[in-house]
Amino acid sequence: MESAFKFMEMESNELNSSDPSQDCFFKPQNWDDSSLDHQQACDPFESALSSIVSSPAAANSGAGDGAMIRELIGRLGNICSNNNSGEISPSQQSYNNNNNSTNTSCYGTPLNSPPKLSLSIADHHIRAKLNVPGSYFPPSLVPLSGDPGFAERAAKFSSLVNGQFGMNEAEFGYRSMARVDPGKFSRGLSSGPGGRVSGSTPNSEKKDNQISRSLTPENGEFADSREGSSVSDHIPSGVFGGKAENGNAKKRKSISRGKAKETNTPSSPKDAKVAGETSESDAKRSKKDGASSSGNEKENGGKAKAESGDGNEKQTKENSKPPEPPKDYIHVRARRGQATDSHSLAERVRTDSLNEVRREKISERMKFLQDLVPGCNKVTGKAVMLDEIINYVQSLQRQVEFLSMKLATVNPRMDFNMEALLSKDIFQSRGSFPHAPYLLDSSSLPAFPFGYHHPQQMPPLHNTISTATGTQFPVNPLSAQALHRTPSLQLPAMDGFAESDPQVPTFFEDDLQSVVQMGFGQIQQQNFEGSMASPQMKVEL
């Protein structure tokens, strides 16, 4: 059934985001083990990558994670988009065509932005460095320095990213990352991790710095890369990850510290741009996170460092990006971007408790529904249960349609105290109606001229309907559809029946009022407390 198909699709979507079996896909499990411990072997970029991938991979439901990912992707995408004008991987496009179309447009705009520094060297080295196992990393990372338009592009991208709702953010992160160019990246995969460190020219190191810095949304030290030749010397010393950043921290501390204090006080125009962009994305993130406030991330990062106790990263408290994912990774899936101070902690606790209560309510109602829907006792899990419920409701609705069709065709006349008779009969007895033979004559007579005009049509219909009464509704869709097809062409001809219609619009007003009044008046009337009504009272109603 289509429902099953859609469910599988949904499942596959979810699987895609966390599927470790895909070749070019990031392997969160491996990465989790290696990234944090082997900080020396990893770039700050890679560690940030690992954080990106691992945290959403592990906590797919964390809504706040996607915001960070989007930010990072924005930066990376803008970096790489300068080079990857046409190299968007087709394999990833199959994931989500809609996403691709909109994202390629986003990538398209920054493509033509001017400053492209020595891209070839940067490409190669960056690719070598970005040797993270299987990550989709944009292999060619244009140095962000000197890119005045970067902030706007990143902002554009993040806004575009935020506009694309309805997809799991982690998935989106993966997909947009994936699209950049896994093909190129696979080349980088072949070279070992050692290739990263060796042969790093100052140029590439500079780019490395820039990349690592670019990953930190709070740090807009693009200006630093320019002057960073002296700083970059620290990198080959083997201090990657936090240490690499630590090496650069001389320049960055002054700036990032300010940022870590949750006040984006840019010390340079470029920082201002980036800060503007980060604040904008922060605003967007906070919109998503709800409880989080902008810049909590940095605070979070700072606290995360203390909590995670990563020695390498102690010195880079201000750099919230790389340490934060470890914090997310090590600890319970706290929502990203949420501060850890008491105020927002309390808020978060409250939200969690509210969610808990809500989930309890939902599960309680699911249990109740399980009793209602026949044949759902063995079913466990919300998804299958919902499937069953949907099927049951659909079947009931179809039954109503079928019965109304039957009543419309088979039952031409129902007068003569039918109301009183029927109500008594319905409530008292199920099977045989004492007045049935009496009414049979009256009802059969009109049936005769009814079926008289189309003898071929009526009897088969009648037969199908009567035979199908026992079974539920296998015949109904066919007969109903058969009837539906022809009338649909002739519906405009219904306008001729104007004289009968004056009654129709008044039907509901009259009947509603009268029925409600009758209902209220007759509630005390317990005449119809039939034998079948009471035992089934709990079950049915």
Place this chain on the structure above:
Amino acid sequence: MMNPQRLSLSFSSTSYKYRFVQGFIRALKRINRQKLATSLLSRSSPTEIYKRYLKVKSAADASMASAVGLRRAWSRALLQRIRDQERINFGNKYYKYCPAGTRIRGKSTTFTMIRNIKRSSDDRNCKDQESINNGALGWKANELRKLVPGGEAMDMCNLLDETAHYIKCLATQVKLMKRIADFASA
């Protein structure tokens, strides 16, 4: 908060049945009167049958919803929907355009949209709702929302509530209609 016990007890079976049957039988009688009065020639044409089927179906839905009353969201939504359709049909037949119909449509859809927006903007409390909506359950929940009248503007919790009540009423409706049909055709 409605616990299952309250759900089952709040649904009074006999009075509901009685109201439903009353309303439905009256509607059927009216429809049959129309049937006899109007078309003697083409009574059993497919068009006629289909029209009558539609009337019977909407009569069944209306009587079910009115039997429930206005205390459930789905019954309100169902009644509104039927009213809209009837007004549109009515308007089409008498006037060549139906401003009333479009107005009502717009109002109901706007109302739903507003409620949806409100619901989604409540970030904090809807975080769980969002996660439900974005997960595998979200798609199913949307399917369920399409089935249950008035379900678009409900969060998961209320949706399940309404679904339970709706299922109960539907089951009763089916049973009663079956009896009526058997009785009438027997």
